[in-house]
Amino acid sequence: MIEIRNLTKIYKLNRKQMRESRTKNPLKTAVDDLTLTARKGEIYGLLGPNGAGKTTTLRCIATIIKPTGGEIYVNGKEVRSQPEAVRTEIGFLTSEIKLDEQFDVDYMFRFFGRLHHVPADVLKQRREELFEYFGIRDFAHKQIKELSTGMKQKAAIAVSLVHDPDIVIFDEPTNGLDIITARSVTDYLRKLRDEGKLVLVSTHIMSEAEKLCDRIGIIIDGRKVAEGTVEQLYAQTGTGDLEDAFFELYRMNRREE
Amino acid sequence: MSGIRQIYGKEIARIFRDKRMVFSVFFLPVVIMVVIMSIMNNLIAGMEDDIERHTPVVCISNEPESFGEFLKAADLQYEIKNISGEKEKRQAEADILNGAADLLIEFPETFQADIEGYADGDAIPQVKTYYNPSEDYSSAAYAEISEGTLEAYRQALLQERIGNLEQVTVFTVNTDNEDMIIQDEQKAGGKAIGMMLPYFITILLFAGAMGLGVDMIAGEKERGTMASLLVSPVKRSSIVLGKVFSLMTVSGLSSLIYIIVMVVCMPMMMESMTGTDGTGLDISLSAKQILMLGALLVVIAFLYSTIIALVSVFARTMKEASTYIMPVYMVVLVVGLLTMFASGKTAGYSYYIPLYNTALVLKGILAQEVTAAQYLIAFAETVLLGGALTGLIVKAFESEKVMSS
Ligand SMILES: Nc1ncnc2c1ncn2[C@@H]1O[C@H](COP(=O)(O)OP(=O)(O)OP(=O)(O)O)[C@@H](O)[C@H]1O
Numbered sequence: 181m182i183e184i185r186n187l188t189k190i191y192k193l194n195r196k197q198m199r200e201s202r203t204k205n206p207l208k209t210a211v212d213d214l215t216l217t218a219r220k221g222e223i224y225g226l227l228g229p230n231g232a233g234k235t236t237t238l239r240c241i242a243t244i245i246k247p248t249g250g251e252i253y254v255n256g257k258e259v260r261s262q263p264e265a266v267r268t269e270i271g272f273l274t275s276e277i278k279l280d281e282q283f284d285v286d287y288m289f290r291f292f293g294r295l296h297h298v299p300a301d302v303l304k305q306r307r308e309e310l311f312e313y314f315g316i317r318d319f320a321h322k323q324i325k326e327l328s329t330g331m332k333q334k335a336a337i338a339v340s341l342v343h344d345p346d347i348v349i350f351d352e353p354t355n356g357l358d359i360i361t362a363r364s365v366t367d368y369l370r371k372l373r374d375e376g377k378l379v380l381v382s383t384h385i386m387s388e389a390e391k392l393c394d395r396i397g398i399i400i401d402g403r404k405v406a407e408g409t410v411e412q413l414y415a416q417t418g419t420g421d422l423e424d425a426f427f428e429l430y431r432m433n434r435r436e437e
Numbered sequence: 438m439s440g441i442r443q444i445y446g447k448e449i450a451r452i453f454r455d456k457r458m459v460f461s462v463f464f465l466p467v468v469i470m471v472v473i474m475s476i477m478n479n480l481i482a483g484m485e486d487d488i489e490r491h492t493p494v495v496c497i498s499n500e501p502e503s504f505g506e507f508l509k510a511a512d513l514q515y516e517i518k519n520i521s522g523e524k525e526k527r528q529a530e531a532d533i534l535n536g537a538a539d540l541l542i543e544f545p546e547t548f549q550a551d552i553e554g555y556a557d558g559d560a561i562p563q564v565k566t567y568y569n570p571s572e573d574y575s576s577a578a579y580a581e582i583s584e585g586t587l588e589a590y591r592q593a594l595l596q597e598r599i600g601n602l603e604q605v606t607v608f609t610v611n612t613d614n615e616d617m618i619i620q621d622e623q624k625a626g627g628k629a630i631g632m633m634l635p636y637f638i639t640i641l642l643f644a645g646a647m648g649l650g651v652d653m654i655a656g657e658k659e660r661g662t663m664a665s666l667l668v669s670p671v672k673r674s675s676i677v678l679g680k681v682f683s684l685m686t687v688s689g690l691s692s693l694i695y696i697i698v699m700v701v702c703m704p705m706m707m708e709s710m711t712g713t714d715g716t717g718l719d720i721s722l723s724a725k726q727i728l729m730l731g732a733l734l735v736v737i738a739f740l741y742s743t744i745i746a747l748v749s750v751f752a753r754t755m756k757e758a759s760t761y762i763m764p765v766y767m768v769v770l771v772v773g774l775l776t777m778f779a780s781g782k783t784a785g786y787s788y789y790i791p792l793y794n795t796a797l798v799l800k801g802i803l804a805q806e807v808t809a810a811q812y813l814i815a816f817a818e819t820v821l822l823g824g825a826l827t828g829l830i831v832k833a834f835e836s837e838k839v840m841s842s
């Protein structure tokens with residue numbers, strides 16, 4: 181279970197970042213008092229426009245960055261006091277995390293398996309299963325730098341799942357993938373959910389959120405503006421389609437600037 | 438523990454898998470060193486040959502007859518230009534300045550008559566020579582003729598005047614004494630090597646670790662592969678130690694290779710520079726010396742690795758890291774130079790100055806002059822400083838500002 185209570189994340193911008201975003205304010209509130217709970221056996225989707233704070237939220241959960249305010253519990257472990265314990269529970273994937281180009285997929289898979297203390301026989305079994313599922317066998321011994329975007333993404337997904345985590349956090353997992361590969365990824369996430377795991381994804385693709393997620397939290401300007409199943413969101417906004425619902429919420433909650 | 442081992446293993450594998458990296462860390466510096474040494478070797482040897490083959494051009498004013506006869510009898514080949522008068526002397530001086538002539542010998546006008554008719558109390562005639570120390574040919578001609586040939590000429594004239602020279606020779610010094618040099622060959626060899634080795638070790642070790650460290654930390658941040666380690670359950674400190682230890686291993690290994698190559702090439706260098714066969718520089722080390730050197734090198738590699746790692750952590754890109762590291766490299770270079778030229782008594786407090794003390798002790802071990810206290814101080818201080826820097830790197834790894842921006 182992931183419990184986020186009143187999470188706030190404020191970035192301190194350096195001069196260059198201030199210039200780039202044309203602001204004189206050195207503080208940027210990326211996540212603003214966000215509270216949500218995601219449970220075992222569900223796919224929870226964070227849906228929001230660019231810059232809404234989705235990645236920031238996920239990075240806080242994964243202990244890459246520290247919350248400015250609020251708490252996050254991952255299976256009861258707090259991110260700030262037990263970061264290593266939190267990291268054992270999760271499999272985390274984001275486009276900013278890359279695999280070492282010099283090595284082949286197989287080496288990376290085994291390397292991260294060992295970092296996660298996966299016993300050798302289990303590691304072998306995991307490798308069979310994941311390489312088979314994502315069709316990695318054919319390029320398992322190619323260096324990462326020789327792979328296409330899609331192959332890299334598949335490799336990264338397999339590596340992030342090496343330790344069979346209870347909680348899977350994927351930031352825009354289908355980004356850059358063709359529909360066939362994207363489908364195999366979303367199918368795998370469903371399989372994980374059906375096995376009783378918690379899957380937390382972020383996306384800005386409406387159709388994906390609509391089809392994949394059991395519950396959706398809509399984030400605009402760092403705040404959660406609505407949450408629920410697709411039907412609940414339709415009911416809340418009086419619409420019959422996620423895109424319309426999203427626009428309705430966006431219109432109501434956009435911060436005046 | 439296991440985390441450190443995994444990270445260490447990956448870093449080492451990364452370096453040894455990359456042929457270009459192996460080449461640039463281990464082979465390229467050796468190749469460059471050997472090439473430079475052999476070029477220097479050839480140039481020096483070529484220069485000496487050339488000077489030997491050159492016939493000195495000697496201008497002589499008022500050449501006495503007996504001098505010409507003396508040269509002929511001694512079978513000395515010079516290109517003699519006889520000059521007379523102020524104007525021609527000016528010209529000869531100009532020639533020496535621009536390299537057309539090598540030496541000017543000025544005899545007094547009445548030289549021959551003066552010595553033949555010498556009586557007690559007469560003024561002793563003076564022969565003047567002029568040369569140009571900035572010209573190699575001129576210097577060589579001066580050394581050979583002014584200090585050698587003229588001396589022999591004087592002896593010849595003296596013999597003519599008084600017959601048996603032994604009467605006026607009260608004693609000679611070292612005309613027949615091959616064992617005149619008394620020194621501990623090993624200590625002397627150690628001293629010569631001790632002067633250069635700490636310098637080379639410091640720069641080579643640092644230079645080797647520099648490129649690797651920058652790649653290992655700033656490069657990994659830049660490529661986004663560091664983040665993959667940061668979301669795994671390994672402790673930040675394990676990542677840091679794994680990286681520092683692998684950096685230490687590889688840079689230590691590479692500097693060891695350079696040192697071996699250098700020790701092998703050193704006699705060759707000495708040979709060409711001093712004209713001797715270089716065997717005078719005996720560089721056999723005792724087991725104790727080797728042990729002391731080895732242990733000290735390990736901790737120096739540790740300290741350097743932590744310095745480089747610390748600087749690299751604060752850089753966002755490899756380019757930035759290389760810029761930050763340059764001033765540190767300069768400091769290391771200067772410290773190395775200081776020890777290379779430091780002579781005389783070293784002040785006691787010098788052994789407390791980090792970086793400098795290790796270079797001093799390296800030098801001391803080779804020259805067999807270091808005390809146990811000096812060694813231990815330098816050793817302990819280096820370990821402690823490296824440890825403190827490692828702590829700082831871990832702190833930096835825990836800061837999101839440093840690690841993910
Ligand atoms: N390291 C950082 N330093 C400063 N500001 C940041 C940093 N990372 C993100 N931001 C800012 O925080 C805000 C939220 O960014 P975030 O990456 O969380 O958005 P997102 O919802 O993932 O967007 P996208 O759909 O584009 O991926 C943005 O305005 C972004 O500019």
Ligand SMILES: [Mg+2]
Nearest residue numbers: 234235236351
């Ligand atoms: Mg994002």
